[in-house]
Amino acid sequence: MPDARIEIPRVLIAALRGGSGKTIISIGIIAALCNSGKTVLPFKKGPDYIDAGWLAMAAGQPCYNLDTFMVNENIVCRSFLSHTSLSSGNHIAVIEGNRGLYDGLDVDGSTSTASLARLLNAPVILCLDCTKSTRTMAAVVLGCLHFDPEVNIQGVILNRVAGSRHEAILRQSIEKHCHVPVIGAVPKLKAHDFPERHMGLIPAPEHLWVSESIAAAAKVVADHVDLSAVLSIAASAENMPGTCGLKTPEPIEITDTDKSSRPVTPVNYPRRPRIGVVRDSAFQFYYPDNLQALVSAGAELVAVSPLTDPSLPDIDALYIGGGFPETHASELSQNLRFRKDIQSAAEDGLPVYAECGGLMYLGESLELDQIYPMTGVLPIVFGFSKKPQGHGYTIAMVDRKNPFYEVGTVLKGHEFHYSKVLSFSGEASDMVFAMGKGRGIINLKDGICYKNVLATYTHIHASGTPQWAESMIRLAKKRI
Numbered sequence: 001m002p003d004a005r006i007e008i009p010r011v012l013i014a015a016l017r018g019g020s021g022k023t024i025i026s027i028g029i030i031a032a033l034c035n036s037g038k039t040v041l042p043f044k045k046g047p048d049y050i051d052a053g054w055l056a057m058a059a060g061q062p063c064y065n066l067d068t069f070m071v072n073e074n075i076v077c078r079s080f081l082s083h084t085s086l087s088s089g090n091h092i093a094v095i096e097g098n099r100g101l102y103d104g105l106d107v108d109g110s111t112s113t114a115s116l117a118r119l120l121n122a123p124v125i126l127c128l129d130c131t132k133s134t135r136t137m138a139a140v141v142l143g144c145l146h147f148d149p150e151v152n153i154q155g156v157i158l159n160r161v162a163g164s165r166h167e168a169i170l171r172q173s174i175e176k177h178c179h180v181p182v183i184g185a186v187p188k189l190k191a192h193d194f195p196e197r198h199m200g201l202i203p204a205p206e207h208l209w210v211s212e213s214i215a216a217a218a219k220v221v222a223d224h225v226d227l228s229a230v231l232s233i234a235a236s237a238e239n240m241p242g243t244c245g246l247k248t249p250e251p252i253e254i255t256d257t258d259k260s261s262r263p264v265t266p267v268n269y270p271r272r273p274r275i276g277v278v279r280d281s282a283f284q285f286y287y288p289d290n291l292q293a294l295v296s297a298g299a300e301l302v303a304v305s306p307l308t309d310p311s312l313p314d315i316d317a318l319y320i321g322g323g324f325p326e327t328h329a330s331e332l333s334q335n336l337r338f339r340k341d342i343q344s345a346a347e348d349g350l351p352v353y354a355e356c357g358g359l360m361y362l363g364e365s366l367e368l369d370q371i372y373p374m375t376g377v378l379p380i381v382f383g384f385s386k387k388p389q390g391h392g393y394t395i396a397m398v399d400r401k402n403p404f405y406e407v408g409t410v411l412k413g414h415e416f417h418y419s420k421v422l423s424f425s426g427e428a429s430d431m432v433f434a435m436g437k438g439r440g441i442i443n444l445k446d447g448i449c450y451k452n453v454l455a456t457y458t459h460i461h462a463s464g465t466p467q468w469a470e471s472m473i474r475l476a477k478k479r480i
Contacts, residue, residue, distance in 0.1 A: 006077075008041070008084040009234035010093035011154075012122040014101040014113050016140065020129035021159045023051050025186060026096040028221030029230060030058040031214050036227065039091045041084055045116050046098035047393075047414040047459065049285040049322070055096060058214050062288040066095065066120075069111045069393050070412045071464035073119055079289065079463055080120055092234050095122060101144060101151070105393070114151045121240040123154040123233050125183070130170055131160045138173040145178060154233040157184040157225060183233075184225030272300040273476035276315040280305040282332060283357055285322035285459070293462035293469035294319075299476065306361070307331050312341035317351040317476035320358025322459060326384060326419070329372040332361065342375040346453050351403065351475035352377075353468075354455035356417055359441070359448070362455050367422060378448055378455060379425040380441070390415035394438030394446075394458045402432040402449045404471040411465055413458040415439065433458070 013029065015022035030040045042055040042063040047070065056063035064083050066076050084093055097113030101124070104112035117124050126144060128137050137158075145153055156174055161167045167185040174182055221227070275294055279286065283306075291301060302315055307328060312318075325332055333339075342362075346352055354362050363380040366372045398409040405411070411433070421442050433440060433447035433456065440446030440457060447456045452475060462469050 006081055006084065006120060006237075006240040008087045008091055008093050008237075009231070010084075010095065010120065010122045010237045011230060011234040012045075012095040012097055012113065012117045012120070012124050013127060014097040014117070014124050015099075015127045016129065016144075017100045017103075018098065020127060021186075021189075022127045023054065023096060024189065024217055025127050025157060025159060025221065025225075026051075026094065027054050027058045027214060028217035028219075029225065029227075030055060030094050031218035032222045032225075032227055033092060033094070033230070034059060035218055035222070037090070038231075039088075041087065041091060041093045043080070043083075043093060043095040044098070045095060045113050047461070048098060049287075051096060051098075053284065054214075055094075057210060058217075059094075064289060065287055065461065066116060067111075067461060067464075068116065068119070069105065070414065070461040075463050076116075077119060092231065093122075094234075095120070101126065102147060109148075114148055117151055118148075121152075121238050123152045123237055125155045125157060125230065125233060126153055127157045127159050128170075129160050130158050130162075130166070131188075134166065134169045135173040137170055138177040141174055141178045141180060145180070153180060154236065155181050155183040155229060157186065158182060159186045160188040161185045162188070181229065183229040184221070186220060186224045189220065270477070270480055272298055273316045273473055273480060274302050274314065275299045275472060275476055276302045276304040276313065276318045278304045278306060278318065278320040278358065278361075280307045281323075282307055282325050282328040283321050283323035283361075285355070285357065286319075287461055290460075290462040290469070293466070294472060297469045297473040299473060306335055306338045306342075309335075309338060311337055312345060315350075316479040317472055318342075318345070318353070319472070320352065320354040320361060320455075322356035322358065325357045325360050325374075326366055326368060329366045329368055332374065333372040339373070339375045343377055346375075346377045346451060349452050350479070351472065352453040352455075353404065353472060354453070355459050356415070356419075356457055359455040359457060360419055362453065366419075377453055378450060380421055380448070381423045382419045383422040384418050385420050386418070388416060388418055389420045390417050390439045390457055392416075392438065394440075395436040396433035396438070396440070396446055396456075396458050397436055398432060398447070399434045400429065400432035400449070402447065402454055403452045403475055404454050405432075405467060409467065410436075411458060411460055413460040413465075415457045415459065417457060 013026045040059045042059040044052040052063040102114050104110045171182045360382045362377040367383045394413045396411040398405045431445035432449045435444040
C-alpha cells in the first residue's frame, strides 16, 4: 500500500522540567478543546500511565503512549499514524511531553521530548513555570530556541503567574527578545485541585471528583489561554510521510461477564481465546496498545475484578497489570474465594502474566499497617518504602526457560514502585530475567516463573515486544 502521511493537526506540549504544571495545562487544553466541539486524540510521551489516564479522561477516549526507548522510532511513528488514520477535519492530536524538553538518556538527548517532536514534525508549545522569575524566562526561551533549531517552538504558555504586572513583564520580555508569541498566562492553581500521591498526579479512577477537576482545568485554560492560537499552531504542522505501512487498530471491547453472554462460535471453528484483564481501582495500569495487541491477535478480553467479582470467570489466560494494590489491600485480602480461585487456576496451569501491582497480588502477603494475605501463588512477601525502590527504564535479558519468552530475548521496559521484597522463599532458578538496566525483584533478577505464571516488576509495551501478545494467545489457545 502507498505510504500513509501524518496530516492531522497536532501540537506537542512541553516544559523545562517535570513538576512544572504541564500535565494540568495539557488536561485543560484537551478538555477545553473538546468543550468547543473538537475531537482530541491524546498522546503521552514516555511510559507514564497516570498522566495518560488523566489525558484520556479529559479527551473521552484512549491516550496512547509514544516511547522511543521501549519501542523503536519507526514503530512509534507507525503507531501515531495508526491512531490518527481515521481523523477528520475536526480532529486534533495533543501530545504531552515529559520532563524537560531536551532531557533524554544521554548528552545527545536520545528519547527526549524534543526528539519526538522532530520525529512527528509536531510544533511545540512551551509551558514555563514562572514562579519568582520575570525577564530571565526570555533568556531561557531563547536558549531553547537556539539549542536545536529543528525543534519547532511556536508558542509559550506562562504558568503559575502571580498577577497582571508579573504577566506583563514576562510577556513583553519573551515577545521582544524571542519573537515567539505568548499564547497564555495561567495563574497559580489551588493545590487541592490536583493532589499528588507517589508519582505525578494520582490515578484518575481513585476519586469521584475527577470530572469536576477536569472541568476546573478546562475553565482555567479557556479563561487564560488563547485556544484559537493553539489550533493555529497545530494546523501549522507540516504533513509528514509515513513508513512501514498502516494498519487501523482493532477496537478494544472488554466483556463484562455480569452483563454479556459469550458469543456463539461457528461450528468447525475454535472460539476466540478468552483473556481476563484485571481492571479496577486497584489495577489500572495498561497501555491501550497492549490490549489492542491481544485483540488483534484474536483474543476476547474479559473484565475481571478481584475487588468486586465473587469468583474468577471462565477464562483461558489472565493479565494482571500494575496499580496500587496497597491502597485496596484490605478488600483484596477479604475476597477469599477469588484469591483461592487464582491460586487454584495457577496450579492448574492457567497462563498468567503480571506486572508490578499484579506481581504483588500474586505474592503471599502485603505488609503495611498489618499483614494482608494475597493469593500465595508466588513465595514472596512485600512491604513498602517511603522512597522509590525501582524507577526508570529497564533492560531485561531472558536467561532461563519460561512459557512467554525465548531464552536470549532482550526486553526493554520500565519500572516504578515503592514496594520491596521482605522475604523470598523460592529458588534463584525461579527468576528468568537478568537485569542489564534497572533493579528487578531481587539481586538484579526479575521475572519470577511458576508453571504458566510469569510475574515481573518490568512493564513492557506490546509494540516493542510483539512476542508478548503472541505468547499470551498461544498459551491461551492450549486451554480451549
